[in-house]
Amino acid sequence: MTVGDWPLLAVALPFVAAALTPFVLRYAEAAAPYLLCLFPAAIFAAFAAAIPGIAAGQSLNCGIDWLPAVGIRLSVRVDGLSSLFALLISGIGTFIVLYAGAYMKGHPGIGRFFSSLFLFMGAMLGLVLADDLISLFVFWEGTSIASFLLIGFDHTRQAARRAAFQALVITGLGGLSLLAGVLLAGQIAGVHSLTELLASGEALRGSPLYPLVLALFLGAAFTKSAQMPLHVWLPNAMEAPTPVSAYLHSATMVKAGVYLLMRLNPVLGGTPAWESILPFVGGVTLIGGALLALRQTDLKLMLAQTTVASLGLLVMLIGLDTDAAIAGAVxxxxxxxxxxxxxxxxxxxxxxxxxxxxxxxxxxxxxxxxxxxxxxxxxxxxxxxxxxxxxxxxxxxxxxxxxxxxxxxxxxxxxxxxxxxxxxxxxxxxxxxxxxxxxxxxxxxxxxxxxxxxxxxxxxxxxxxxxxxxxxxxxxxxxxxxxxxxxxxxxxxxxxxxxxxxxxxxxxxxxxxxxxxxxSADRLRSLLDTLAAVLKWGPDRGFDQAIAALLRLATLVTRSLQSGRLEAYITATMVLTALALLVPMTVHGEWPALPVWPHLLLHEWAIVAIAFVGLVAVLRARTRLTAIVSLGAQGFAVATLFMLFGAPDLAFTQFMVETLSVVILALVMTRLKLAERDHRPLGQKVIDGSIAGAAGLGFGALLLRVTQTPFDSRLSDFYEANSRLVAHGRNVVNVIIVDFRGLDTMGEIAVVMITGLAILALVRVRARIVIHKEDDRS
Structure with a gap:
């Protein structure tokens, strides 16, 4: 990082201040606010020093690679607009820190407050300076999270918790809209940065997806800048301490949406949709916010509602999209x-x-x-x-x-x-x-x-x-x-x-x-109160109703899908598995050809016969324990086939799985005292058998189709070429298991070990229960 990268340092400085705040408060005590305000003051001084160059038409671009593999940089852009916002954020932030020091003097949570305040300041600076589209989204979400912490600072009060939650939900939805917008716009224009996006205005406006892109960006801007009916979070945010309210409403949080609209005006503006939606929504918000402000008697709520009105005025001016209107908005x-x-x-x-x-x-x-x-x-x-x-x-x-x-x-x-x-x-x-x-x-x-x-x-x-x-x-x-x-x-x-x-x-x-x-303010307030009593509904109540409906829907879905019956879970899993296997092969015509009858030796036929007998025994078993043992015999036969055909590692795994399965299922039968026989009616057995047969058919057909495709030997060739050279082993299979797939093998061993421990615990717990019951009888 060089001297020319100072805007990056400016973005990082508030986060440094957040980390240092506890130490400053501990050792500086009464002088702490005066020391902490030096951080935003230094940022303000840096941007103030850059004003002559910005005024001369220069712009500063710098950054560092973040995810170079996908072209994402943590890059910043300083021009006239971002410079103005940075000056407001840091300049007002300097006095907000001083104000908070006096306003919250002696508060036990002042350290947490200042740390959250600096986190918010850093996120807001990053938002207005970000040039990379993904960085813009990250900082955008950072402001939502930091504002959640600030609004809900007094978390012992239910009103503060609700206000913080409401702000997070509404602005979080806007954040998702912004993410979709930047990804879609970047894909259409083939760019990763705002600088490149602003240079591709005609390509974006001429795209058939322009209405969708516009809707996504407007959704983000309207939630953040509290346009009606999404404005309800902003007055409720007055539950935050007054320094937070002053900062959020003057130069930061609520101006983020306005900044986004101003920044994207050259690339999204100039269309009938832009020039109709923004003036309409902004005009409604202007009048609605002003009327709601006149109804209030709390100073902070009055100012909060006028902020809503002012934001509506700004959005309306941006939507008019003339040079004079933009000058008025700025x-x-x-x-x-x-x-x-x-x-x-x-x-x-x-x-x-x-x-x-x-x-x-x-x-x-x-x-x-x-x-x-x-x-x-x-x-x-x-x-x-x-x-x-x-x-x-x-x-x-x-x-x-x-x-x-x-x-x-x-x-x-x-x-x-x-x-x-x-x-x-x-x-x-x-x-x-x-x-x-x-x-x-x-x-x-x-x-x-x-x-x-x-x-x-x-x-x-x-x-x-x-x-x-x-x-x-x-x-x-x-x-x-x-x-x-x-x-x-x-x-x-x-x-x-x-x-x-x-x-x-x-x-x-x-x-x-x-x-x-x-x-006539008192008479107008009385009239507005009467009107509100008649209407009895508003977006704030609608938010509570929407959240309650969401909870009811979640409860209904949970009760429908999470019945608590293991049989239902297994049935749903097997049905979906069968559909996932059979439907694609049917739709795309990928069913395998009939396999050629294998040429087996006598002892190989004997193993196949054992496996078949085990399968028939499972189907005809009269008790569950007999079925378990028969299933184990069938599985051991399959494991033997793996070993005969040159897959000892797979055979070993199969032996372990079958052993554990038989032991666990037998323990379940003997220790938990389940019914010895299957009492399902014939109809239920037919349905379950059909589902099991469909899943088995799907797996078998998929395996046959895979084996009928041309074999790609690149991985085998790699193992053969490198087992001696890299792993210094002559046995290729051992090298694969221990070296190339060492983590996989360790995971398999861990699974076996955990299963064994679970079996041991089950046996010991059940044994203790039996002993205690016998003691009680005696």
Whole structure:
């Protein structure tokens, strides 16, 4: 690995931090969060140093061979899009570590929490930087597993366990969809990496399998980015500690699906399916999430539902597939990461210092928590889209894209959704701090620096970007838009409107509707509660019903197939064996020719006769014990034939098997006191005999067909040529058994030994039972 491979080191660094976390917490104690935050800070610094080169149009590609035999590399790609995501993941992650250190101070599971957090950070970095398709899937699943650990961190609560399970199931299904998608797309295009896949857009879009590929990738993206009706896991994930909520909802987990859609836009976009499915699903999610947010009274749940709405807005913009819409999506992506991360931290700080997140019990906190109030105001103004903040720039950009298209349905959805989010911004950022102070479970006061440093920085960042907007466009936003569009885009953003046009009018309409919604929030909440009481069903309840139905189906299948009767298991096994042997030979016309009558010597005929007599004796035996002994005689005769025809190793195995079989079956008969005779009715005997005959016919026909094919002597020639040279043995059979097939032989010996021990245990246990019974009688 060279200096140019530093992106690989950046991906590995969080995993190193996860391993070192217990030691840092043990020896650094109170200073541990400040030391641990240096890991994501170093990653942020590395990607920040690469910004000028990325902005100049360069891309970094590096990797190491993972499975070279199948062309799989652990490779990364750093371009405008992945660089923006990496900066958000590491930059916000730095303050999340500081915030978590203050929020969870003294918690007994803080070490486990930080380790899981760094695992998640590493998986998310790997996801947005991965270039190899299989690596993309591996890191994608890594985020699902790590989020499961984080959401279910407080595993003593049933609600946390359910939320973690729900998130794992839904996003896990999306992971399977992604795996199928990358395999199918790679097979169609004949590639293994995203770089190659993005260069084969026409081949993929022109394939008759394009609809299936699109459906698979959309399934992955919609589950991860919580598009309705698959959104239910995201609000329930609020059972996680607030640092997790802030991280997952601002720059990581929920943005993974958006990243996937943005990354694949050049290769999957530009089709009627793309431009109809994404705007529809995104629009529904935007309005649904905003209405659900307005219904909540818990600060975290309100923010969680607005995250659902924001993700719907991003998906809708990506689906419009114009340069202006993509610019609006990228700008809103950055704005949302900043103000949502800040507001989640504010909600956590309020809960930490006052003891509640219920907005009905909060008010007048501006004097008790002035710094937190300032941070909330900055982030809330950006979320509301007030001029002077980057949130306004992002909404103006997306309104400009919608105005250019004149898609009035999308415009209406965007205005209504943003107006509702304006109202929620006021509810979250203003209502807890304004008005008269209210009594809270704990005496509210300003928290330590770790609780307000992140929100204040993120809130101020929404203002600072506007002051340096041309620089932000040229260094970060522009390269990201170019990567999503798949071609250079002349991006120009304005901090303030230059003319009174439709985008400005839409912004003003959004603010007016937002103010009205804020003032009537309680009445709207009551109306939505009434509507929810009438409907009485939703995707969250549907998830429980689906899991319950799955369990009932599993129980039914288990009871049907696992009856507990050995006879049923053997019958099913033999029926399937007969079908597997006979059906293919019949369908494909592979039945063997009739064999030539063998020319045997007198003693060989004698052995055959013994085997035949043993078989007849088995069929005509009146007791089970007689059948067992007769079966052993027939098996010994077959083993003797093997020995006569030059297969001593096979004969030895057969002798051992027959000996053990007779001994075991005899012990079963004598020790377990089974019935001496077979009491099955004649009809059952005919059915069982037919099944046994069919299986025997299948095996016999298969063996005959195999022996009638031309003999391939390559393996025999190899053994003959190498037994003396490699194994230094003159007896080829011994060399094969001991050297070339040594593990196989050892396995056979182990089986025999385990069987013998089992027989011994059976005898001894049964003997003890008999002795104890006799003692009881006496």
């Amino acid at each position: 700008a809103y992506l950055l704005a949302h990461a900043l103000f949502k991360g800040a507001l989640f931290m504010v909600a956590g700080a309020i809960d930490h210092e006052s003891g509640t997140r219920d907005i009905r019990r909060l008010g007048g906190l501006r004097r008790a928590m002035p710094v937190t109030c300032a941070a909330a105001a900055l982030a809330g103004l950006s979320m509301a889209g007030i001029p002077g903040f980057f949130g306004f720039v992002a909404k103006e950009t997306l309104y400009g894209a919608l105005a250019d298209l004149r898609v009035w349905a999308a415009i209406a959805l965007a205005v209504c959704g943003n107006a509702l989010m304006f109202a929620i911004a006021g509810q979250v950022a203003l209502r807890p701090f304004l008005g008269a102070p209210r009594a809270t479970p704990r005496h509210a006061h300003e928290g330590p620096i770790g609780l307000w440093a992140g929100p204040l920085v993120f809130g101020a960042k929404g203002l600072a970007i506007v002051l340096a907007l041309p620089l932000a466009v040229s260094l970060t936003l522009g390269p990201a838009v170019n990567a999503v569009a798949g071609h250079p885009v002349d991006l120009t953003l304005h901090a303030l409107p230059e003319h009174v046009e439709l985008p400005l009018l839409l912004s003003l309409l959004t603010m007016a509707l937002g103010v009205a919604a804020y003032l």
